[in-house]
């Protein structure tokens with residue numbers, strides 16, 4: 001069901017209410033998880049009037065590749081399963097994922113891919129990351145594994161959850177350890193977002209967890225604003241969010257470089273062990 005199908009009878013805007021809470025403190029490079037993190041009850045829902053790309057999203061088969069200065073972004077297709085199994089069986093890569101450990105077998109990697117290939121593509125828009133330069137057959141023979149990197153997917157990036165009914169569309173990314181620290185994630189994220197903002201969209205009213213609307217900053221208007229917003233609709237400009245483990249400093253730095261603002265910190269209580277995270281968002285340019 002489209003999230004905007006059930007419109008409230010009366011739409012009211014919270015007048016003079018600025019739904020952007022104060023920014024949280026930037027992640028420290030020395031301390032991470034010692035302070036208790038505020039937890040907003042996930043059941044608390046707020047109706048938000050905003051815009052979103054039309055649902056369902058354009059089918060995978062119709063999606064075009066993107067290009068940055070050094071890299072290519074191609075739709076994630078089923079034939080890339082071996083590449084992703086290779087990436088997702090590396091402990092260093094998986095340590096910051098929600099799963100927290102390598103995939104046990106190909107079936108587990110397939111389950112992850114199912115979110116992105118049809119019919120999962122209706123609610124996700126993800127790209128495989130590839131190097132721009134394809135190796136020649138001679139280079140592949142001479143350079144072996146090194147050249148193979150150039151034809152393999154070396155990571156992924158895109159909208160991994162639309163979150164209609166929970167929060168904002170969520171951007172996710174990961175690059176194989178062999179290719180970290182070259183500015184790739186930053187370069188790619190700028191391109192993916194430019195594309196995402198260009199998709200045709202519609203006005204919608206979606207219900208969201210209060211923490212994705214008011215944030216969790218202690219000096220913010222969090223709980224009170226959620227009370228005020230009960231039964232009415234809050235107008236908010238569209239944005240995307242990204243959620244990272246509080247210890248994932250490279251990822252938090254990528255978000256910072258691209259212009260994201262931290263707005264909430266909380267714990268995914270259902271994860272084993274419970275995972276403290278920071279949520280950041282970036283507004284769609286006017």
Ligand SMILES: CC(C)(COP(=O)(O)OP(=O)(O)OC[C@H]1O[C@@H](n2cnc3c(N)ncnc32)[C@H](O)[C@@H]1OP(=O)(O)O)[C@@H](O)C(=O)NCCC(=O)NCCS
Nearest residue numbers: 096173174175180181182183184185186244249250251253
């Ligand atoms: C997060 C990730 C995608 C970053 O990719 P990348 O291509 O190396 O990122 P970039 O090179 O564009 O930027 C990384 C930034 O983090 C910084 N950084 C790296 N390690 C750091 C650390 N331990 N502490 C603080 N900053 C760090 C880099 O110096 C760089 O910032 P700078 O340009 O100001 O110097 C990559 O580390 C990754 O795939 N990790 C595993 C999967 C993952 O965690 N995904 C994100 C889930 S939210």
